[in-house]
Amino acid sequence: MKVVGLVAVNVFKESVRDKVLYSIVVFAVILMSTTYLIGQLTAGQDTKIIKDLGLASISIFGLLIAIFIGIGLVWKEVEKRSIYTLLPKPMRRQEFLLGKYFGLVLTLVINIAVMTAAFYVVLALMRRVEPGIDAASAASATDPAMLKAIALVIVELMLVTAIALFFSTFSSPFLSALLTAGLWVAGHFNSDLRNFGAVVASPMLAQLTRAMYYVLPNFSAFDVKSQVVHAQAVPASYVALTCAYGLTYIALVLVGAAAIFARRDFK
Amino acid sequence: MDAISTEALTKHYTVGFWRPRPYVAIDALTLQVHAGEVFGFLGPNGAGKTTTLKLLMQLIFPTSGRADILGKPVGDLDVKRRVGYLPENPYFYDYLTAEELLVYFASLFGYAPAERRARASRLLDEVGIGAERRLQLRKFSKGMLQRVGIAQALINEPEVVFLDEPMSGLDPIGRREIRELILRLRDRGCTVFFSSHVLSDAETLCSRVAIMAKGRLVTAGALADMLAFQVRGWELVVSGLTDAVLAAAKARGDVIDATTVGAARYALELPLDPPPEKTLAALIAQGASLVSLTPVRDTLEDFFVKQVSSAGGSRFRESA
Numbered sequence: 001m002k003v004v005g006l007v008a009v010n011v012f013k014e015s016v017r018d019k020v021l022y023s024i025v026v027f028a029v030i031l032m033s034t035t036y037l038i039g040q041l042t043a044g045q046d047t048k049i050i051k052d053l054g055l056a057s058i059s060i061f062g063l064l065i066a067i068f069i070g071i072g073l074v075w076k077e078v079e080k081r082s083i084y085t086l087l088p089k090p091m092r093r094q095e096f097l098l099g100k101y102f103g104l105v106l107t108l109v110i111n112i113a114v115m116t117a118a119f120y121v122v123l124a125l126m127r128r129v130e131p132g133i134d135a136a137s138a139a140s141a142t143d144p145a146m147l148k149a150i151a152l153v154i155v156e157l158m159l160v161t162a163i164a165l166f167f168s169t170f171s172s173p174f175l176s177a178l179l180t181a182g183l184w185v186a187g188h189f190n191s192d193l194r195n196f197g198a199v200v201a202s203p204m205l206a207q208l209t210r211a212m213y214y215v216l217p218n219f220s221a222f223d224v225k226s227q228v229v230h231a232q233a234v235p236a237s238y239v240a241l242t243c244a245y246g247l248t249y250i251a252l253v254l255v256g257a258a259a260i261f262a263r264r265d266f267k
Numbered sequence: 268m269d270a271i272s273t274e275a276l277t278k279h280y281t282v283g284f285w286r287p288r289p290y291v292a293i294d295a296l297t298l299q300v301h302a303g304e305v306f307g308f309l310g311p312n313g314a315g316k317t318t319t320l321k322l323l324m325q326l327i328f329p330t331s332g333r334a335d336i337l338g339k340p341v342g343d344l345d346v347k348r349r350v351g352y353l354p355e356n357p358y359f360y361d362y363l364t365a366e367e368l369l370v371y372f373a374s375l376f377g378y379a380p381a382e383r384r385a386r387a388s389r390l391l392d393e394v395g396i397g398a399e400r401r402l403q404l405r406k407f408s409k410g411m412l413q414r415v416g417i418a419q420a421l422i423n424e425p426e427v428v429f430l431d432e433p434m435s436g437l438d439p440i441g442r443r444e445i446r447e448l449i450l451r452l453r454d455r456g457c458t459v460f461f462s463s464h465v466l467s468d469a470e471t472l473c474s475r476v477a478i479m480a481k482g483r484l485v486t487a488g489a490l491a492d493m494l495a496f497q498v499r500g501w502e503l504v505v506s507g508l509t510d511a512v513l514a515a516a517k518a519r520g521d522v523i524d525a526t527t528v529g530a531a532r533y534a535l536e537l538p539l540d541p542p543p544e545k546t547l548a549a550l551i552a553q554g555a556s557l558v559s560l561t562p563v564r565d566t567l568e569d570f571f572v573k574q575v576s577s578a579g580g581s582r583f584r585e586s587a
Contacts, residue, residue, distance in 0.1 A: 002377070003375060006371070006374050006375060010360070010371060013362070013363075014360065014362055017362040018362070080358050081354065081356070081357070081358045082358050082359055082360055083326075084321075084324075084326060084352075084354035084357070084358075085352070085353075085354060085357060085359065085372075085416070085419060087324070087325070087326060088324040088325075088326070088347060088350070088352040089347060089372060089375040089376070090344050090347040090348045090375060090376060090377075091344075091347075091375060092344070263328065265326075265327040265328060266321070266326045266327060267280075267321075267327060
């Protein structure tokens with residue numbers, strides 16, 4: 001497992017030296033500053049809008065990093081042939097793959113941490129400028145419950161990264177991006193599939209949609225942004241159960257990716 | 268125990284979308300490389316040299332057959348700890364410096380941080396990378412990357428090192444330095460398996476070679492044996508030879524050609540038959556003196572061209 005850590009640290013080092021990654025973070029910070037300006041123009045709804053936009057931008061920028069770096073994790077190594085010098089070193093292919101995965105997860109977590117810190121700073125500054133702002137909203141401006149939503153965003157992005165990595169073990173970056181994004185969209189409408197049987201006449205189609213409900217990742221389960229913004233309770237048990245679901249799914253996807261990668265020819 | 272052995276190692280690829288056909292990249296390669304020797308793996312472009320090396324490094328998997336390194340199957344972690352590999356036209360993480368790259372690779376072998384740095388520094392010195400070691404690899408020329416590639420292949424002081432076209436991209440000084448490095452590795456007891464299509468390198472360095480063509484092993488053996496059997500004539504240098512004696516020898520067919528190398532001194536090209544001793548005795552009897560007698564052998568290039576030209580057959584197999 002030591003090798004996994006070494007590969008992961010190297011992936012993180014690459015991300016740190018990659019200027020594209022910096023620009024995404026800078027852009028996220030700029031966007032959150034913009035949300036503050038929008039909040040200034042919207043009477044009474046300031047914190048709610050900033051929370052909505054802030055959490056959404058954290059989620060979307062994280063998603064962009066997960067997909068666009070995730071799909072290149074293996075492909076770039078193969079395309080640039082750097083894998084030829086790495087795999088003959090004393091490591092198993094699975095260790096290489098896991099190292100790549102955890103390296104990107106580390107990058108994501110640090111990026112989200114930076115964005116979250118910036119987000120809370122913006123909200124804290126707002127409260128300082130307008131001390132009465134909390135009274136207009138059901139939750140305080142720097143409500144710690146938002147961290148539950150961010151924790152679930154992290155698990156969701158870990159799953160997206162695992163799926164992107166899975167596709168990148170056997171397909172091109174374009175196809176991997178398309179399939180990962182497609183699965184992410186389908187996963188957000190997953191809960192609709194469960195009840196689809198009630199509105200279709202064909203029992204076969206009903207069974208098929210139900211099977212798809214169980215197989216496809218249920219990304220909508222990770223989305224509690226609206227609840228925390230509107231100060232609705234998100235039980236800790238729900239967060240724990242959803243994290244357990246996400247981690248189990250991640251483990252299965254990584255096992256699949258490792259099985260494919262273990263027998264792949266690097267021509 | 269052989270350092271490397273393959274038994275009927277075969278690799279097929281499927282080519283063609285509408286009518287897929289198996290393409291034979293390597294066909295039943297059986298080869299033994301002895302411990303401590305410098306082994307040249309020769310062949311023209313597309314002969315299957317790099318594919319064989321990738322099979323030995325388990326970057327690709329064989330269709331059938333097996334390959335062992337140091338008595339264990341390729342891909343075994345213990346084997347990986349004891350071998351080094353330089354791929355053809357190596358590419359490394361260009362955001363790292365040469366020093367960082369070597370330290371990273373050393374860490375994968377489990378060395379302590381101080382040992383990683385010491386090994387990286389020593390090897391970069393050995394391959395001639397000076398102050399540039401602190402530059403990102405994206406600023407390196409092809410030749411410098413090749414040197415870094417050789418350094419990373421040696422980071423674990425391997426017992427067997429695989430070098431795919433190690434002289435590629437190097438200038439004449441660099442080639443000489445790498446040749447000397449390979450000989451130093453041999454002297455330390457390291458087995459060196461290197462692929463090349465530059466025959467002069469093989470001639471200088473190898474004790475044994477294998478020649479591949481169209482995915483098949485054409486021949487393998489000691490370089491000295493291969494070339495010894497290919498004596499095609501003799502070069503006799505004599506002095507005190509008169510024009511009349513030379514003309515008579517030519518007329519008898521004892522001498523094919525003669526080149527003047529000084530006053531009454533000639534370099535004579537003799538055929539294999541009659542034996543050179545007989546011609547020499549006749550010339551000495553007529554007043555000539557022996558300066559030297561040397562067998563004229565095929566060069567490795569001559570031998571290589573003959574062997575590769577004779578390799579026939581298609582690399583496509585009919586589907587079953």
